[in-house]
Amino acid sequence: MGVEICVEGLTKSFGHQVIWQDVSLTLPAGEVSVMLGPSGTGKSVFLKTLVGLLKPERGSITIQGRDITRLREHDLYEVRKLFGVLFQDGALFGSMNLYDNIAFPLREHTRKSESDIRRIVLEKMDMVGLIGAEGKLPGEISGGMRKRAGLARALVLDPEIILFDEPDSGLDPVRVAYLNQLIVDLNAQIDATFLIVTHDIASARQVPDNIGLLFRRELVMFGPREELLTSGEPVVRQFLNGRMQGPIGMAEEKDAAQVEQELAALVDRAPVEELTPRLLPGPGIPRPPRWEAIARREAALRANA
Numbered sequence: 304m305g306v307e308i309c310v311e312g313l314t315k316s317f318g319h320q321v322i323w324q325d326v327s328l329t330l331p332a333g334e335v336s337v338m339l340g341p342s343g344t345g346k347s348v349f350l351k352t353l354v355g356l357l358k359p360e361r362g363s364i365t366i367q368g369r370d371i372t373r374l375r376e377h378d379l380y381e382v383r384k385l386f387g388v389l390f391q392d393g394a395l396f397g398s399m400n401l402y403d404n405i406a407f408p409l410r411e412h413t414r415k416s417e418s419d420i421r422r423i424v425l426e427k428m429d430m431v432g433l434i435g436a437e438g439k440l441p442g443e444i445s446g447g448m449r450k451r452a453g454l455a456r457a458l459v460l461d462p463e464i465i466l467f468d469e470p471d472s473g474l475d476p477v478r479v480a481y482l483n484q485l486i487v488d489l490n491a492q493i494d495a496t497f498l499i500v501t502h503d504i505a506s507a508r509q510v511p512d513n514i515g516l517l518f519r520r521e522l523v524m525f526g527p528r529e530e531l532l533t534s535g536e537p538v539v540r541q542f543l544n545g546r547m548q549g550p551i552g553m554a555e556e557k558d559a560a561q562v563e564q565e566l567a568a569l570v571d572r573a574p575v576e577e578l579t580p581r582l583l584p585g586p587g588i589p590r591p592p593r594w595e596a597i598a599r600r601e602a603a604l605r606a607n608a
């Protein structure tokens with residue numbers, strides 16, 4: 304069931320610009336994790352590093368006992384089959400219609416017959432509400448439809464690891480609600496390990512088992528959703544509440560004295576709020592018990608109490 308990803312001491316730079324350093328976290332097998340962080344903190348770079356598209360300067364990424372930062376291109380190609388990835392820009396081929404775009408990984412990585420491919424492609428298109436749009440080119444449809452086509456394409460190979468970069472950006476609120484339910488249902492059904500980058504706090508509160516936050520070139524926190532949602536850490540609280548007051552500024556960093564003043568003024572008006580309930584799988588979809596997740600969550604809640 305799913306595959307664990309263990310990241311240790313990971314550092315990524317472009318030239319002299321350090322994007323993030325010493326990032327360590329474990330994405331537990333079969334669980335849903337969300338990565339948050341202000342724009343430009345390197346969330347997309349993190350996903351691309353996990354699939355081996357970008358090479359980190361330091362650290363390791365262990366999947367099924369192998370450090371993928373050290374694999375040769377041929378072995379990496381094999382490991383990539385475990386992944387289903389939705390890139391932030393959708394990354395559809397502009398000259399191919401939606402059907403061919405979604406069929407592409409199956410034609411590239413499997414020897415399935417065209418009739419099998421057709422069944423799988425239509426099933427995934429139905430799942431994301433795109434039936435009828437098979438013949439459309441990416442340039443002829445809305446941004447939200449492109450996003451959903453990217454989602455369908457990420458799912459056709461029945462991946463063990465699913466990485467979604469802002470699957471909900473460009474979707475209307477009702478579609479975001481459907482998408483969140485789809486993610487929770489999928490996770491219960493296929494047991495893949497999910498990492499989702501999002502700016503949507505409501506989704507981050509309801510969907511994942513775990514939440515991480517990148518800020519100022521570091522992973523500020525990564526842990527059970529309950530731990531982050533009840534955390535008193537100023538960066539975490541500011542981000543999860545979408546407030547201007549706190550360490551995160553428009554240009555990312557703020558003057559320490561100003562932060563202190565803002566936080567002092569906030570104290571009375573911002574009690575620790577109640578936990579948003581987790582979104583459950585739809586009727587008829589049993590969620591397999593995740594004993595490890597439950598144990599970690601309870602430890603986190605005890606530590607906070």
Ligand SMILES: Nc1ncnc2c1ncn2[C@@H]1O[C@H](COP(=O)(O)OP(=O)(O)OP(=O)(O)O)[C@@H](O)[C@H]1O
Pocket residue numbers: 317322340341342343344345346347348349391
């Ligand atoms: N291939 C690249 N070469 C050089 N710099 C890059 C490259 N890709 C990303 N960067 C830089 O890395 C930083 C982080 O970019 P990234 O796209 O990961 O941010 P993000 O957290 O996903 O932001 P957003 O929330 O806006 O999508 C940015 O400063 C960006 O300019």
Ligand SMILES: [Mg+2]
Pocket residue numbers: 346347348391468
């Ligand atoms: Mg991004």
